[in-house]
Amino acid sequence: MADGANISNSSSDGNKTSTDEKLPISLEAEQAILGAILFDNEVYYRVSAYLKPEHFYDPVHQLIYDAAGRLISSGRIAAPSIVNTFLSSSEGFIEAGGQSYLENLARNVPGSVGAQDYARVVFDLAICRGLMSIGGEMIERARETSLDDEPRRQLEDAEQALYKLAETGKYGGGFVTFRAAITQAIEIASEAVKREGGLAGVATGLRDLDHMLGGLHKSDLVILAGRPSMGKTSLATNIAVNAARARAAALKRGEGADTKEGAVVGLFSLEMAAEQIATRIISEVSGVPSNMIRRGDVDQEEFDRIYHAARELETLPLFIDDTGGLTIAQLAARARRLKRQHGLDMLVVDYLQLLAGSGKRSSDSRVQEITEISMGLKALAKELNVPVLALSQLSRQVEARDDKRPQLADLRESGSIEQDADVVLFVYREEYYLKRAEPREGTAEHAEWLARCEDARGIAEVIIGKQRHGPIGKVELQFEESLTKFSNLDRGRYDDYRRD
Numbered sequence: 001m002a003d004g005a006n007i008s009n010s011s012s013d014g015n016k017t018s019t020d021e022k023l024p025i026s027l028e029a030e031q032a033i034l035g036a037i038l039f040d041n042e043v044y045y046r047v048s049a050y051l052k053p054e055h056f057y058d059p060v061h062q063l064i065y066d067a068a069g070r071l072i073s074s075g076r077i078a079a080p081s082i083v084n085t086f087l088s089s090s091e092g093f094i095e096a097g098g099q100s101y102l103e104n105l106a107r108n109v110p111g112s113v114g115a116q117d118y119a120r121v122v123f124d125l126a127i128c129r130g131l132m133s134i135g136g137e138m139i140e141r142a143r144e145t146s147l148d149d150e151p152r153r154q155l156e157d158a159e160q161a162l163y164k165l166a167e168t169g170k171y172g173g174g175f176v177t178f179r180a181a182i183t184q185a186i187e188i189a190s191e192a193v194k195r196e197g198g199l200a201g202v203a204t205g206l207r208d209l210d211h212m213l214g215g216l217h218k219s220d221l222v223i224l225a226g227r228p229s230m231g232k233t234s235l236a237t238n239i240a241v242n243a244a245r246a247r248a249a250a251l252k253r254g255e256g257a258d259t260k261e262g263a264v265v266g267l268f269s270l271e272m273a274a275e276q277i278a279t280r281i282i283s284e285v286s287g288v289p290s291n292m293i294r295r296g297d298v299d300q301e302e303f304d305r306i307y308h309a310a311r312e313l314e315t316l317p318l319f320i321d322d323t324g325g326l327t328i329a330q331l332a333a334r335a336r337r338l339k340r341q342h343g344l345d346m347l348v349v350d351y352l353q354l355l356a357g358s359g360k361r362s363s364d365s366r367v368q369e370i371t372e373i374s375m376g377l378k379a380l381a382k383e384l385n386v387p388v389l390a391l392s393q394l395s396r397q398v399e400a401r402d403d404k405r406p407q408l409a410d411l412r413e414s415g416s417i418e419q420d421a422d423v424v425l426f427v428y429r430e431e432y433y434l435k436r437a438e439p440r441e442g443t444a445e446h447a448e449w450l451a452r453c454e455d456a457r458g459i460a461e462v463i464i465g466k467q468r469h470g471p472i473g474k475v476e477l478q479f480e481e482s483l484t485k486f487s488n489l490d491r492g493r494y495d496d497y498r499r500d
Contacts, residue, residue: 023057024128029121030061035109036118037068038080038102044072047119055126060096063087064105080106130165134158153358156329163336164383202263202346202387205242207488208475209462213423216346216387217469221378221420223352225392225411226427227399231460232391233272233350234280234484235427239389240265240348241281244318247345263345264317266338268331270354274322278313280484285309289482317342327356328376335380344386349377351391352417371416378420392417394426404433408465424466429479431456460486 033051036043048069053062067086068078076082080102087093097104138158141149201215216222216239226232247262255261269277283290286309288302298306319338326334331349338344349355357369374390381388394410406426411417418424434453439445460479464472478489 023132024125025057026121026125027058027061029118029125030056030058031105032109032118033115033122034061034064034068035105035107036115037065037072038078038083038106039109040115041068041072041078043115044069044078046116051119051123055123057126057129060090060092063090063093064102127165134161134165137161153329156333159333159336163340202243203246204239205246206239206475206477206486209477212464212470212473212475213467214470216389217422218385218387219382220387220422220468221374221381222387222389222423222425223392223411223417223421224389224425224427225394225406227394227404227406229432230427230429231479231484231486232427234479235460235462235486236348236350236389236391237267237277237280237484238284238486240267240318240346241284241313241316243346244316248316262317264343265319265346265348266335266344267318267320267348267350268326268334269320269322269350270324270326271350272322274320277320277322281313282306282309283483284485285313287483290484291482324354325356327358328373329358331355332376332380332383335384339384339386344384346386347380347384347388349388349390351393352377353393374417374420378422404428405461405463406465418466421466422468423464426461426463426465428461428463429456429459430461431459459489 033043033047037047051065053066053069056062056065064083064087067083071078071082071086080099083102084099088098093101138154141154142151199210199215201213201217201220203210203215204213224232224236243263244265245262247259247264250259250261267277279290279293282288283293286302286305288298288306292298292302293306319342321334335344335347352373353370355373357372377388377390392411394406398404398406398410405428408418408424411424431453434449434456437449439449458478458480460477462475462477464475466472476489477486479486
């Protein structure tokens with residue numbers, strides 16, 4: 001860095017190294033934005049949303065920007081004399097000129113009007129240096145051609161590195177101060193107060209479930225588990241569509257892309273094809289059973305309902321990937337790409353056990369592989385800062401009990417699913433089991449069975465087995481099997497439904 005009297009584009013010791021000459025650097029821009037902040041502290045508020053200390057090339061400039069930012073954020077003045085007090089023990093800062101260097105930065109500032117232009121230059125050049133670094137690492141890894149470092153894994157790692165670079169300024173790394181954590185917590189609470197219903201997370205569209213969960217929270221791994229035919233895929237799809245429809249409605253009202261309503265949803269369907277998912281969704285919205293849609297067994301009025309439902313749904317911010325046999329690393333790479341290209345507010349994975357681990361882990365026990373997958377999904381939720389709703393199978397031991405309501409111990413193949421999950425939901429439909437346990441007709445048991453079937457008809461339970469943010473318990477929903485549709489349970493409306 002230049003001394004206090006001579007602010008120029010040079011390195012900290014006054015000599016450009018050969019490496020510096022090849023890197024995209026503008027120390028003049030770094031000095032200009034620092035000078036603007038020291039001259040007018042309000043400038044910091046205009047650039048701090050994206051400009052971080054690590055974006056400065058010169059380490060002394062990083063120190064100055066960080067110290068000025070901490071002072072301003074705490075309500076104090078970041079004047080040269082005050083910043084000097086906080087940095088006076090730094091050898092690099094003293095060698096650069098100390099307080100006289102700060103005073104020259106403030107004195108020689110071109111003006112605060114163009115400060116954001118200088119900040120953008122510093123930011124953009126930092127991104128360019130990051131690209132060069134990633135490119136260099138990619139070249140070195142590709143050149144080594146090791147059997148233990150497959151090209152596919154190199155691509156996944158490169159995409160992850162590029163994603164993190166693209167998100168710089170939005171998501172930080174390493175430690176954050178407790179002050180910053182408190183600020184984030186207050187912002188979340190403020191958003192919940194402003195939103196109808198007081199939800200802090202993405203609304204599921206199911207009133208009683210939202211009341212218990214407060215919505216699906218950012219960075220949470222939510223496990224939705226159940227035995228086959230309980231409707232877990234249907235429930236996850238319903239939630240995804242409800243969130244996407246809420247986002248589409250908000251955009252139609254003109255709320256803008258930064259609206260907090262609804263979500264842009266990515267759905268990984270590892271079992272069902274995209275057109276099967278689409279048919280289910282059209283059935284739910286149109287009210288025409290999916291089996292009739294598949295057979296084409298519809299009249300003109302039903303076809304019109306299907307047509308109008310399809311026209312409404314085609315604009316939803318819902319993206320489906322039905323590729324089978326994905327690894328957790330491939331899924332993460334595709335989710336990052338979706339967020340970069342279209343945005344992403346919620347991720348649905350159907351279902352966890354159909355994912356594969358890395359090449360090394362997958363050759364070990366299945367328990368270790370599931371552990372890797374559940375940890376990977378939780379890490380992805382934190383990295384993308386979105387809720388991940390992952391479906392999971394339950395072990396067969398459920399069927400051996402008289403009370404077949406699921407428990408946490410029933411999660412299949414790995415205790416790590418329970419450990420990594422922030423929320424565990426179970427879907428249970430007593431009606432399913434009752435239909436398969438019909439006693440002999442004409443007996444007292446048969447009459448009792450008929451009464452129990454009538455009581456359970458069309459009712460599903462969502463059991464909250466674990467929740468870090470709130471209570472556990474049970475929520476009853478209405479389930480229309482012909483439409484594979486879950487909805488709010490209105491007892492009056494439900495009684496009418498049962499009489500039909």
